[in-house]
Amino acid sequence: xxxxxxxxxxxxxxxxxxxxxxxxxxxxxxxxxxxxxxxxxxxxxxxxxxxxxxxxxxxxxxxxxxxxxxxxxxxxxxxxxxxxxxxxxxxxxxxxxxxxxxxxxxxxxxxxxxxxxxxxxxxxxxxxxxxxxxxxxxxxxxxxxxxxxxxxxxxxxxxxxxxxxxxxxxxxxxxxxxxxxxxxxxxxxxxxxxxxxxxxxxxxxxxxxxxxxxxxxxxxxxxxxxxxxxxxxxxxxxxxxxxxxxxxxxxxxxxxxxxxxxxxxxxxxxxxxxxxxxxxxxxxxxxxxxxxxxxxxxxxxxxxxxxx
Amino acid sequence: xxxxxxxxxxxxxxxxxxxxxxxxxxxxxxxxxxxxxxxxxxxxxxxxxxxxxxxxxxxxxxxxxxxxxxxxxxxxxxxxxxxxxxxxxxxxxxxxxxxxxxxxxxxxxxxxxxxxxxxxxxxxxxxxxxxxxxxxxxxxxxxxxxxxxxxxxxxxxxxxxxxxxxxxxxxxxxxxxxxxxxxxxxxxxxxxxxxxxxxxxxxxxxxxxxxxxxxxxxxxxxxxxxxxxxxxxxxxxxxxxxxxxxxxxxxxxxxxxxxxxxxxxxxxxxxxxxxxxxxxxxxxxxxxxxxxxxxxxxxxxxxxxxxxxxxxxxxxxxxxxxxxxxxxxxxxxxxxxxxxxxxxxxxxxxxxxxxxxxxxxxxxxxxxxxxx
Numbered sequence: 001x002x003x004x005x006x007x008x009x010x011x012x013x014x015x016x017x018x019x020x021x022x023x024x025x026x027x028x029x030x031x032x033x034x035x036x037x038x039x040x041x042x043x044x045x046x047x048x049x050x051x052x053x054x055x056x057x058x059x060x061x062x063x064x065x066x067x068x069x070x071x072x073x074x075x076x077x078x079x080x081x082x083x084x085x086x087x088x089x090x091x092x093x094x095x096x097x098x099x100x101x102x103x104x105x106x107x108x109x110x111x112x113x114x115x116x117x118x119x120x121x122x123x124x125x126x127x128x129x130x131x132x133x134x135x136x137x138x139x140x141x142x143x144x145x146x147x148x149x150x151x152x153x154x155x156x157x158x159x160x161x162x163x164x165x166x167x168x169x170x171x172x173x174x175x176x177x178x179x180x181x182x183x184x185x186x187x188x189x190x191x192x193x194x195x196x197x198x199x200x201x202x203x204x205x206x207x208x209x210x211x212x213x214x215x216x217x218x219x220x221x222x223x224x225x226x227x228x229x230x231x232x233x234x235x236x237x238x239x240x241x242x243x244x245x246x247x248x249x250x251x252x253x254x255x256x257x258x259x260x261x262x263x264x265x266x267x268x269x270x271x272x273x274x275x276x277x278x279x280x281x282x283x284x285x286x287x288x289x290x291x292x293x294x295x296x297x298x299x300x301x302x303x304x305x306x307x308x
Numbered sequence: 309x310x311x312x313x314x315x316x317x318x319x320x321x322x323x324x325x326x327x328x329x330x331x332x333x334x335x336x337x338x339x340x341x342x343x344x345x346x347x348x349x350x351x352x353x354x355x356x357x358x359x360x361x362x363x364x365x366x367x368x369x370x371x372x373x374x375x376x377x378x379x380x381x382x383x384x385x386x387x388x389x390x391x392x393x394x395x396x397x398x399x400x401x402x403x404x405x406x407x408x409x410x411x412x413x414x415x416x417x418x419x420x421x422x423x424x425x426x427x428x429x430x431x432x433x434x435x436x437x438x439x440x441x442x443x444x445x446x447x448x449x450x451x452x453x454x455x456x457x458x459x460x461x462x463x464x465x466x467x468x469x470x471x472x473x474x475x476x477x478x479x480x481x482x483x484x485x486x487x488x489x490x491x492x493x494x495x496x497x498x499x500x501x502x503x504x505x506x507x508x509x510x511x512x513x514x515x516x517x518x519x520x521x522x523x524x525x526x527x528x529x530x531x532x533x534x535x536x537x538x539x540x541x542x543x544x545x546x547x548x549x550x551x552x553x554x555x556x557x558x559x560x561x562x563x564x565x566x567x568x569x570x571x572x573x574x575x576x577x578x579x580x581x582x583x584x585x586x587x588x589x590x591x592x593x594x595x596x597x598x599x600x601x602x603x604x605x606x607x608x609x610x611x612x613x614x615x616x617x618x619x620x621x622x623x624x625x626x627x628x629x630x631x632x633x634x635x636x637x638x639x640x641x642x643x644x645x646x647x648x649x650x651x652x653x654x655x656x657x658x659x660x661x662x663x664x665x666x667x668x669x670x671x672x673x674x675x676x677x678x679x680x
Contacts, residue, residue, distance in 0.1 A: 053519065053523065076523055091321075
């Protein structure tokens with residue numbers, strides 16, 4: 001069965017704040033789709049609309065060709081939703097939670113073990129522990145189990161890896177890859193740009209607007225400019241200096257280094273070095289690097305701000 | 309059916325896992341019943357009076373000895389100065405002052421108007437009314453005791469006095485506890501069921517579990533039924549404990565049928581749980597729910613006739629009570645327990661409670677939304 005998602009011109013406002021502005025998005029059946037954007041971009045609002053928890057002000061969404069407003073009851077039978085906030089019963093044990101959600105979907109754990117076995121095996125040793133006493137990573141695994149217990153066709157995961165350690169995050173993505181093989185359409189919202197590379201396609205979203213939808217590779221390829229990493233003895237001062245430099249296109253602080261693009265495609269490296277040295281910086285290292293999704297996001301988001 | 313059963317199982321699991329909730333459900337009611345029944349009494353004991361006796365006659369002493377002999381009064385002091393007495397009143401050492409003027413004894417002897425002045429501390433108006441009534445009845449008693457003396461004196465000239473006597477139906481000794489305890493029972497059942505239900509759905513909102521529940525195909529009616537039934541059972545359980553304590557602990561007469569009380573309690577609890585659920589659906593945090601439930605509780609309770617008779621309220625207050633479920637239940641439970649009223653005696657009140665129950669539950673279900 002077709003498990004695609006079509007979002008057609010959806011808008012949603014909370015009072016004066018427009019959370020989603022005329023969003024169009026098509027997600028194919030069986031795709032692992034990433035919704036990448038900073039906090040407050042509108043990811044959760046979009047998810048709640050798709051999960052039939054919110055009504056759109058305008059536009060419509062179809063999941064598996066079924067309208068999310070008029071036939072929301074049908075959608076709820078084949079949709080798995082994992083809210084950003086841990087929303088299982090903390091005062092029930094792991095097995096009780098799973099049992100509860102299985103029953104609510106009118107099914108049984110045994111009938112669906114096949115679906116969740118890989119994940120379940122990891123939390124089974126803790127099955128009698130109260131859900132509230134689990135670690136963050138374990139909680140997410142349990143939540144995923146509960147969201148999968150009724151064999152959904154579409155799985156919506158709202159920031160599943162926020163607040164989870166990097167090992168658990170990697171494990172979690174491994175699980176998603178496994179689920180994708182079963183043909184489930186998975187939509188993941190995340191603020192972590194590095195996770196974008198693990199998706200088939202991603203949508204970059206900011207301030208309620210979708211900046212771009214593409215495969216991670218193509219987004220990087222469309223970056224269009226040479227990107228340089230610049231380090232010095234004082235990165236912050238260098239950042240301020242580079243903002244004053246006459247041929248700077250953009251400069252951002254990225255962890256231990258600065259990412260720099262020039263208004264020309266190729267940057268005048270020697271000129272840059274001399275400029276920074278004249279400003280008193282030392283230990284200057286400039287090298288060409290490959291842009292990441294995050295660079296693309298920064299680039300696109302500055303463009304959209306300038307556009308406004 | 310299987311879903312409902314599991315939902316119920318989950319609710320009970322959660323209630324029994326909540327360590328602070330268990331004592332509230334099981335211990336608090338018994339404590340409340342015992343403390344309130346003994347402490348919140350209207351029976352007047354130990355009224356301290358100060359006597360200003362400027363007369364020092366036989367007659368005044370006789371009347372004072374009547375006060376001394378009464379279990380309700382303690383004559384703290386006998387003096388001659390009203391000022392000194394008033395000072396004691398200001399210090400709150402005494403509750404009332406009794407003043408005999410110089411000509412009291414003489415007037416009694418001469419069979420003319422003899423008067424005694426009573427000054428009562430009326431800060432608490434209801435107890436002032438009681439002091440007054442008790443004092444007056446002692447004086448009235450004294451009046452009756454001196455009348456026969458006149459009758460002897462004037463032979464052939466028969467003295468006719470109209471004397472009213474009364475017997476108190478259903479509570480012959482005017483005991484306080486049989487009157488108060490059924491009302492306290494209602495209070496108990498109401499507090500537990502209103503607060504538990506008002507805090508429940510909103511709790512799921514607060515901790516976020518409602519999001520997960522809402523995306524499931526579970527029906528609204530199943531979800532809400534699973535919320536209602538446990539509290540209905542707890543309410544019944546509380547009522548049971550209360551009735552046991554009342555009949556065996558306090559030896560309150562129980563004339564009517566237990567089943568009838570439970571029938572009324574069923575209807576009543578639906579009304580209260582509906583209100584609780586309604587509050588729960590309209591609030592976002594347990595704190596809000598708590599305060600709103602408290603607001604309704606206080607109004608319903610103070611208007612209910614538990615502490616002050618409804619008949620003495622202003623007319624608008626009595627009209628307001630038409631909408632007060634607690635008032636009906638208190639009235640019915642007193643009728644059944646103390647008077648032994650049957651089904652047909654309480655039909656009108658029960659009917660009104662049923663209307664409350666149906667409307668409050670309908671509104672609550674309507675207002676509960678699975679979509680924002």
